[in-house]
Amino acid sequence: MALRPVQVNMKALDGSAVGRFWAEALGWSAHSPGVTTYVGPAGGPAGDFVCPDPEFVCIDVVPVPEPKTATKNRVHLDLATTSPAHQAELVARLRALGATPVDVGQGEVPWAVLADPEGNEFCVLEPREIYRDTGPVAAVVVDCADPRAMARFWGETIDWSVREVADDHAVLRSSKGVGPYLEFLRTPDVKTVPDRVHLDLLPYPGDDKAAEVARLRALGATDLDVGQGDVPWTCLADPEGHEFCVCALS
Template sequence: MLLENIVWDARDPHRLGTFWASALGAEPFTDEPEGFEARMMLTDEAFLDLCFQRVAEPSRSPARLHLDLRGGARQQEVVGRLLSLGAEHADIGQGEVPWVVLADPEGNAFCVMEERAAYQATGPVAALPLDSADPDRDAAFWAAITGWVPWAGVDGVATLRHPSGAGPLLEFCPEPEPKSGKNRVHLDVRRSADEGDVTERLVEMGASTLSGYEGLPWRVFADPSGNEFCVLDPPRQQA
């Protein structure tokens, strides 16, 4: 399995998707009424797809996964550009901090980070912080299902990264409260062509299965801390 998608629930996939594609320099490849997708290249071969799926009403539960964008010495310039694309300043109780908190056009909070050595070569997305009840346990779980490897990130934060050393850090942060409700942003992994049903393996590792998505080319699970993720079917063989 490999980490492939960052997925947003959206009332308006086109509007939200075009914002994030412009913000991150991603190339759109699907723009339909029910979904928008854009590809963010990490290397010449490695990528993350940004996927926006229509829902009637996104969850109002506290966010457990968000994006930290690289700002560094250009932090205010990056903030200004994002505001021009449709972001707004947001107050989530952060107080006096060196990063800037913004919200995208549908109210999803994200951060533009100050200069940090760990984020110098990440590209536009510095990190993907994910709330966890047990960061070391969850880092080991996600390493096993994504192919990403442990990485020396911010001091004291359990961290993974694509094995090429490119792209954002996946950070596991102690949760401020137990999970309640559905995540508005989640991750997808894809099975390789030689992998069969991985349900038993994932459950043995601490995942749980979720229902309600029968008949679709993916299965939905929750990690040991309850964060949803999808396992996509293997890619179709080229004719």
């Protein structure tokens, strides 16, 4: 048994506007079947949405009443580029869409650090060979204190392979070799506020969601009450307190 990451969940005051930004940023489409705005590549012969997408980790923007605090998100997206010209063009296009440069203490680096219209940080990376086949999202990046421990927990939680583990970082990717990487980076700061960006996981058809949740608790996940009430998904936190959800099969 294992779970698959299917989407990055983002909270926003204006979910529709943030969803449109990310759709334009990634060259994907925004779809609002209800309260939330789903951002992903159009699939199928009619250009309809395929959920979950078989290759990409998509984005689900959820409206909330609270604005983002000044605290840096501990989960962010890295966007891939194919050349220096592509990187410069993408940064310019994103700024025209409403992104702003931010200083998170990065210093002189070859990548650009930006924030979406509601302040969610993300990076536009310089061309890197490792990300040449990921699609527009190179990686979902998580700040943490112990990348080795995060690799152990997440390597057992999801059906992705652990590609690299060191004291300062750990890297996972789908065993199919498609889509983005999941990266854990060691940082000196500690978690002080709820994550505004988190992963949503989904069981495979035929697997039992309750059994999966019980398995994650045995691995060190803890139950989380974020005021969700009676919902079909289960809110949990990993051993360092990063929130994530186990969704129900529809």
